[in-house]
Amino acid sequence: MSVVSADWLELREPADAAARSTELADLLAQQLSGDLVIHDLGGGSGAMGRWLAPRLPHPQHWVVHDRDEDLLELAAASFEVRRSDITRLEPDALAGASCVTASALLDMLTADELARMLDACAGLPMLIAMTVTGGVRLSPADPLDAHLAAAFNAHQRRDGRLGPEAVAAAAVQLGGEVLVRPSPWRLDPAHGELMIKWLGGWIAAAWELDPALDAEAYRDRRLAQAAAGELAVTVDHADLLALP
Numbered sequence: 001m002s003v004v005s006a007d008w009l010e011l012r013e014p015a016d017a018a019a020r021s022t023e024l025a026d027l028l029a030q031q032l033s034g035d036l037v038i039h040d041l042g043g044g045s046g047a048m049g050r051w052l053a054p055r056l057p058h059p060q061h062w063v064v065h066d067r068d069e070d071l072l073e074l075a076a077a078s079f080e081v082r083r084s085d086i087t088r089l090e091p092d093a094l095a096g097a098s099c100v101t102a103s104a105l106l107d108m109l110t111a112d113e114l115a116r117m118l119d120a121c122a123g124l125p126m127l128i129a130m131t132v133t134g135g136v137r138l139s140p141a142d143p144l145d146a147h148l149a150a151a152f153n154a155h156q157r158r159d160g161r162l163g164p165e166a167v168a169a170a171a172v173q174l175g176g177e178v179l180v181r182p183s184p185w186r187l188d189p190a191h192g193e194l195m196i197k198w199l200g201g202w203i204a205a206a207w208e209l210d211p212a213l214d215a216e217a218y219r220d221r222r223l224a225q226a227a228a229g230e231l232a233v234t235v236d237h238a239d240l241l242a243l244p
Helices: 006-019 022-031 047-055 069-075 111-120 145-156 163-174 189-209 215-227
Strands: 036-041 060-066 080-083 099-103 126-139 177-182 185-187 232-243
Touching (some): 006 069, 006 189, 060 069, 145 163, 145 189, 163 177, 163 232
Antiparallel strands (some): 126 232
């Protein structure tokens, strides 16, 4: 799994909060009762808990799992934290859990890692948010947009990672009642810093995968548009709710 920085998580948290499916959060809330123990996998600094906790009308105890000690130190201000590799999670690590959550996680997993994680969560309601699905739309459009998107998606699949296919793979493995809803980022000039940071990483990954792309000139054009407040971007994600 990739290492992410606290600065990046802080920068994206408002966009994630605006994008996540409140419909699925409400449906999860209807399934739960009593005092809740919620395990957040790959939870980083605790953004999922900060978003979801006010939407669950029950007393809650959150347990944030991550392997990054620096991120867990931030999460520890509000939640119980456990340093763990969620790709090797054992079912007893979730003993007593009422449900499981995750955000911006599935696309970074391989099929085997996903299978192990879902096996450990068997029988529990799961709300998994903000998985990229591969679609990117920029306005104004550029002839190179589709080439960059295809190269980036191929980069996401490197080393056997599921990338844009992660939501479909999870839905197949979970079986039972699985609901999927779109949760796109809609970035405009008000998200200028996030847009520039995302754009730089998106282009760099595509360029790494396909060095033949004329990515330098494209990058300069797009960053200039973003800096001038002339660019809007939609980045497709999906949220998934599994009810056993």
